[in-house]
Amino acid sequence: MQQGIRFIHKNNENAFGGAVKLISPICSSHPPQLHFLMANPAETPESNPSTPKLESEDDREEINGDEEEEEEEYEEEEDDGKPQTREDAIASRIQAESLFRRMRAAPVPVRVHDVIVKGNEKTKDHVIEAEVDVVREATTLQELLKASKVANFNLQALDIFDSVKITIDSGPPELPGTTNVVIHVVESKSPITGQIGTFTKAEARSSSLEGSLKYKNIFGYGDIWDGSLAYGCDHSAEVGLGMYLPRFRGRPTPFTSRVYLSTQDWLKFSSYKERALGLSLGLIASKYHELVYTTAWRNLIDPSQMASTSIRRQLGHNLVSALKYTFKFDKRNSPLRPTKGYSFITTSQIGGIAPDSRTLRFLRQEVDLRYAVPLGFYRAALNFGVSGGITFPWGSGYKSRASYVPERFFLGGNISPVCSLGGPSALWGFKTRGLGPNEPRREVQDEENGGTYERDFVGGDVAVTAFADLSFDFPVKWFRDRGIHGHVFACAGNMAELSENKYRNFSGPKFLETFRSSVGAGIVVPTSLFRMELNYCHILKKQEHDRAKSGLFMTFSTS
Amino acid sequence: MEGDQETEVYTLVARKPSFDLPTACPNCLPAYIYLKLAQFPFDLAFNSSFPDSDELPYFENGTYVAYNNEDGGVIEKLKKDGIVNLDAQLQSLPEYLSLKALIASWLEEALTYEIWVGTEGISTSKIYYSDLPWVISKVLFYKQTYMAKNRLGITKENAEQRETQIYKRAGEAYEALSTRLGEQKFLFEDRPSSLDAFFLSHMLFIIQVLPETSVLRCKLLEHSNLVRYAEKLKAEFLEASSSSPSPPLHSFPSSFTRKGSKPKSKPKVEKTEEEKKFKKRARFFIAAQFLAVVIYLSVMGGGSSDEVEYEDEDD
Numbered sequence: 001m002q003q004g005i006r007f008i009h010k011n012n013e014n015a016f017g018g019a020v021k022l023i024s025p026i027c028s029s030h031p032p033q034l035h036f037l038m039a040n041p042a043e044t045p046e047s048n049p050s051t052p053k054l055e056s057e058d059d060r061e062e063i064n065g066d067e068e069e070e071e072e073e074y075e076e077e078e079d080d081g082k083p084q085t086r087e088d089a090i091a092s093r094i095q096a097e098s099l100f101r102r103m104r105a106a107p108v109p110v111r112v113h114d115v116i117v118k119g120n121e122k123t124k125d126h127v128i129e130a131e132v133d134v135v136r137e138a139t140t141l142q143e144l145l146k147a148s149k150v151a152n153f154n155l156q157a158l159d160i161f162d163s164v165k166i167t168i169d170s171g172p173p174e175l176p177g178t179t180n181v182v183i184h185v186v187e188s189k190s191p192i193t194g195q196i197g198t199f200t201k202a203e204a205r206s207s208s209l210e211g212s213l214k215y216k217n218i219f220g221y222g223d224i225w226d227g228s229l230a231y232g233c234d235h236s237a238e239v240g241l242g243m244y245l246p247r248f249r250g251r252p253t254p255f256t257s258r259v260y261l262s263t264q265d266w267l268k269f270s271s272y273k274e275r276a277l278g279l280s281l282g283l284i285a286s287k288y289h290e291l292v293y294t295t296a297w298r299n300l301i302d303p304s305q306m307a308s309t310s311i312r313r314q315l316g317h318n319l320v321s322a323l324k325y326t327f328k329f330d331k332r333n334s335p336l337r338p339t340k341g342y343s344f345i346t347t348s349q350i351g352g353i354a355p356d357s358r359t360l361r362f363l364r365q366e367v368d369l370r371y372a373v374p375l376g377f378y379r380a381a382l383n384f385g386v387s388g389g390i391t392f393p394w395g396s397g398y399k400s401r402a403s404y405v406p407e408r409f410f411l412g413g414n415i416s417p418v419c420s421l422g423g424p425s426a427l428w429g430f431k432t433r434g435l436g437p438n439e440p441r442r443e444v445q446d447e448e449n450g451g452t453y454e455r456d457f458v459g460g461d462v463a464v465t466a467f468a469d470l471s472f473d474f475p476v477k478w479f480r481d482r483g484i485h486g487h488v489f490a491c492a493g494n495m496a497e498l499s500e501n502k503y504r505n506f507s508g509p510k511f512l513e514t515f516r517s518s519v520g521a522g523i524v525v526p527t528s529l530f531r532m533e534l535n536y537c538h539i540l541k542k543q544e545h546d547r548a549k550s551g552l553f554m555t556f557s558t559s
Numbered sequence: 560m561e562g563d564q565e566t567e568v569y570t571l572v573a574r575k576p577s578f579d580l581p582t583a584c585p586n587c588l589p590a591y592i593y594l595k596l597a598q599f600p601f602d603l604a605f606n607s608s609f610p611d612s613d614e615l616p617y618f619e620n621g622t623y624v625a626y627n628n629e630d631g632g633v634i635e636k637l638k639k640d641g642i643v644n645l646d647a648q649l650q651s652l653p654e655y656l657s658l659k660a661l662i663a664s665w666l667e668e669a670l671t672y673e674i675w676v677g678t679e680g681i682s683t684s685k686i687y688y689s690d691l692p693w694v695i696s697k698v699l700f701y702k703q704t705y706m707a708k709n710r711l712g713i714t715k716e717n718a719e720q721r722e723t724q725i726y727k728r729a730g731e732a733y734e735a736l737s738t739r740l741g742e743q744k745f746l747f748e749d750r751p752s753s754l755d756a757f758f759l760s761h762m763l764f765i766i767q768v769l770p771e772t773s774v775l776r777c778k779l780l781e782h783s784n785l786v787r788y789a790e791k792l793k794a795e796f797l798e799a800s801s802s803s804p805s806p807p808l809h810s811f812p813s814s815f816t817r818k819g820s821k822p823k824s825k826p827k828v829e830k831t832e833e834e835k836k837f838k839k840r841a842r843f844f845i846a847a848q849f850l851a852v853v854i855y856l857s858v859m860g861g862g863s864s865d866e867v868e869y870e871d872e873d874d
Contacts, residue, residue, distance in 0.1 A: 305626055442623075
């Protein structure tokens with residue numbers, strides 16, 4: 001994607017205190033424009049530029065960087081007239097350098113007079129202007145440059161333009177010390193794009209492969225419509241239609257909505273299949289906060305008719321109307337191989353937000369805390385993590401009512417605890433839904449049945465996990481270059497039931513006594529799609545019926 | 560009402576009570592009455608979230624479960640498994656089979672028709688959907704009405720003709736049963752049978768649940784001996800449930816064994832052990848191949864360093 005800021009010089013001695021000559025782009029005999037290109041288009045700038053902290057190295061890099069690209073830019077300029085003379089080019093460069101010197105010395109005051117948007121045929125003006133509002137607040141040239149960078153990033157994040165160019169032009173001649181900001185966008189020619197990727201869905205707690213088709217900007221509001229198909233490792237499938245709006249009725253955060261139909265097959269582990277038809281609305285989505293409202297019709301069925309007592313009781317239809325708030329603060333330097341930093345996530349969910357008292361009423365709270373300490377040799381780092389969660393029904397008779405099985409916690413699976421952020425989910429060495437409260441399945445006189453998987457894991461109302469992981473590079477360069485590294489880990493976790501009056505049997509000492517734990521070591525292979533680990537796990541402690549075995553174990557995680 | 564604390568307690572899981580009946584669902588009531596006629600002690604539990612399931616009612620004790628959609632129904636399964644059998648000597652009688660066929664086909668059809676089509680489902684909201692939110696109950700109501708019409712073979716073209724046929728057959732069945740019963744206490748000699756359970760459930764449902772405008776109800780009320788039979792049995796067996804249970808009519812072994820025919824194994828066992836193993840191995844093989852290709856492409860082709868490339872922006 002093309003991007004850049006153009007800084008046009010004009011013949012106006014009044015602007016910038018007369019230190020620099022500005023040259024009009026229309027007059028062809030004038031020297032060429034000087035271009036500032038983005039050093040790193042992917043970096044995330046602050047949304048509000050602070051007082052100009054001029055990093056002289058940055059500027060120097062930019063200036064040096066664009067000297068090579070100047071030719072490139074020059075070729076693409078459509079409104080360039082005849083080729084400029086060599087002397088003019090040198091003169092222009094001298095002027096620009098003196099301007100930069102001045103900029104490095106002190107803030108250059110400037111006022112933004114007007115923001116002009118060009119090139120948008122379909123997109124509404126206000127959509128673009130809302131993303132570049134930040135440039136209006138700039139009071140100095142340095143701030144303006146930073147704000148332009150932010151605005152450029154915001155516009156590209158809309159994902160509906162093929163290219164974005166922001167030009168800082170001088171203002172009308174009768175108003176000295178002003179600039180006009182001209183935004184030239186090129187809208188995407190082909191509104192339909194497709195993509196395939198791997199994601200980790202929070203609810204599914206496993207990786208999934210998702211293919212989607214996006215139709216962009218149909219109505220000109222920056223709207224993106226997508227249809228997607230996702231298939232997860234845990235035998236789940238989902239088809240959905242979504243809509244994304246960057247601005248909805250003047251609200252600062254984007255608005256997303258999604259209609260989905262999903263099925264999850266837990267027959268092998270808990271003897272039920274879950275089908276859901278739902279609508280979810282993303283009300284607030286900012287860097288730290290997320291608020292989502294979901295309403296869904298969920299149906300639990302048991303085609304095998306082998307379920308245990310608790311699961312049998314829960315089969316049927318349910319309407320879920322829930323509000324979920326997530327606060328995420330992730331300061332780790334990488335989600336897949338964190339070596340420094342910490343992160344904190346808390347998710348709160350309340351179900352039963354509906355006038356009808358027959359919707360599912362529950363409360364759910366999850367907390368996840370991570371910390372990574374770099375050790376300084378071989379890029380080694382120590383990662384710690386603690387996460388916990390609790391769920392409970394509310395409403396009349398809440399103490400004796402059973403919590404809804406899909407909303408309970410399940411531990412185990414083939415994802416790595418290091419990467420799965422957001423609540424207790426995985427433990428090395430334990431199979432999917434492989435530990436916790438369990439019940440015997442329906443008795444059947446079947447000689448062929450080898451006695452395996454005769455129990456249903458019904459999940460727990462409270463779950464706690466903790467892990468410690470030491471990762472390090474191998475001394476061999478070949479591995480280091482590819483990011484393949486090793487790790488040694490230990491983890492522990494436990495679950496307990498609280499609903500249906502079982503909280504009376506809950507005791508802290510007993511909970512600690514029945515903690516499951518494992519240790520191990522392995523190799524981590526990061527690929528472009530996912531992070532794969534090949535581990536040897538040794539189960540230190542497990543309870544009867546847990547599905548865990550010491551041995552080789554593979555995990556796949558996506559960010 | 561969740562009486563599952565000890566494994567010795569038998570529990571019948573049925574749909575919720577209403578209309579002054581212990582369970583208002585016409586499929587669950589026969590099993591309930593059957594157990595009451597046999598004076599078999601059991602607990603009653605309710606499932607109010609699955610109105611379109613044919614598994615209900617089910618009878619359970621620990622890990623033993625008798626679903627209604629297996630082996631001809633809960634009552635048949637209880638008989639087969641030797642838990643409660645009221646029809647021990649009756650099954651060979653020809654009248655038994657013909658009456659059973661009459662009740663199971665004509666009367667059952669008539670009842671289904673009357674609930675979903677004849678009375679347009681007025682009573683269904685209290686029977687099936689009292690605990691479900693409005694949206695779900697509406698959709699399920701349309702679904703169940705459609706399925707009932709399908710089962711009865713009712714189409715737009717033959718609707719009227721089918722209605723006449725159903726009501727006519729029901730009337731004839733009531734006539735036959737009324738003649739058969741006379742002033743006896745039970746349908747067969749002086750002992751309750753499963754047919755009494757089915758017929759009593761049918762009658763109680765029609766009298767107490769269906770509205771007074773129901774054609775079927777009018778037809779039934781024409782036979783006063785049938786109504787008296789229903790009231791007598793209801794008073795003796797159903798309303799006396801609060802009193803202490805009298806010794807059962809038929810003994811059952813304390814640690815029950817499943818005598819008789821071998822119980823049906825897992826309903827969905829189609830593959831043999833070998834096939835399962837083969838399929839599992841094949842899956843692992845394919846997964847390993849795919850993984851090898853992916854790793855080769857990513858690791859050999861790139862050598863990307865620790866940070867994951869910033870590619871999924873619109874997450």
